[in-house]
Amino acid sequence: MLVRSPHAHARITSVDLEPAKQAKGVIAAWTMAELRADGVGHIPFPPLFKRADGSPMAAPPRTPLAEGKVFYVGQPVAAIVAETRVQAQDAADLVSIDYEDLPCVVDAKAAIAPNAPQVWQRRRET
Numbered sequence: 001m002l003v004r005s006p007h008a009h010a011r012i013t014s015v016d017l018e019p020a021k022q023a024k025g026v027i028a029a030w031t032m033a034e035l036r037a038d039g040v041g042h043i044p045f046p047p048l049f050k051r052a053d054g055s056p057m058a059a060p061p062r063t064p065l066a067e068g069k070v071f072y073v074g075q076p077v078a079a080i081v082a083e084t085r086v087q088a089q090d091a092a093d094l095v096s097i098d099y100e101d102l103p104c105v106v107d108a109k110a111a112i113a114p115n116a117p118q119v120w121q122r123r124r125e126t
Contacts (some may be wrong), residue, residue, distance in 0.1 A: 001088035003078040003095045003107045005070035009104035009119060012068060012077065019094040020080055025087030029080045029095070031069065032067040040064065070099070071119050 017029045042063055047056035066077045078095050082088035103117035110116060 001084070001085070001092045002076040002081070003092045003097065004058065005073060005075045005097075007070055007099050007101060008073050008106065009100035009117070010070050010104040012066060012070065013100050013101060014096075014098045015078060016096040017078060019096070020078075020091040023082070023087065023091035023094055025080045025083035026091045027083065029078065029091065030065065031078050032063050032065040035064060036067075050095045058103070058113055058120070069102070 003109055015031050015033075017031060017034075020026060020029045042061045045059050047059050049057045051057060064076070065079060066075050070077065077097055078092070078096070080088045080091045082091055104119070105111045105116055
């Protein structure tokens with residue numbers, strides 16, 4: 001069972017998995033911090049295209065669970081494995097996540113406007 005973000009763009013300020021880990025039937029519960037501690041890193045993604053100047057396209061890091069920020073509604077933040085689906089859902093309901101909302105846009109025209117909020121920091125052109 002995945003616990004997903006209700007925010008389009010937000011900083012994750014805290015995650016408390018302990019009540020979920022103690023719930024009946026729970027085998028494991030993870031955030032990206034636990035996955036990192038177990039050696040899980042970014043999901044490899046080869047740059048498929050080149051920029052006009054021939055340099056590789058921008059490819060932001062991809063992780064199985066959000067790390068520090070969420071970038072879209074529904075992005076997985078925590079994962080729960082339990083003996084049954086119902087137990088996993090019950091445990092997921094116990095996960096406490098605090099977010100700090102960040103600016104976002106949901107309109108294509110607004111997204112290209114000067115000073116529009118950016119999900120990924122633009123790489124400086126040199």
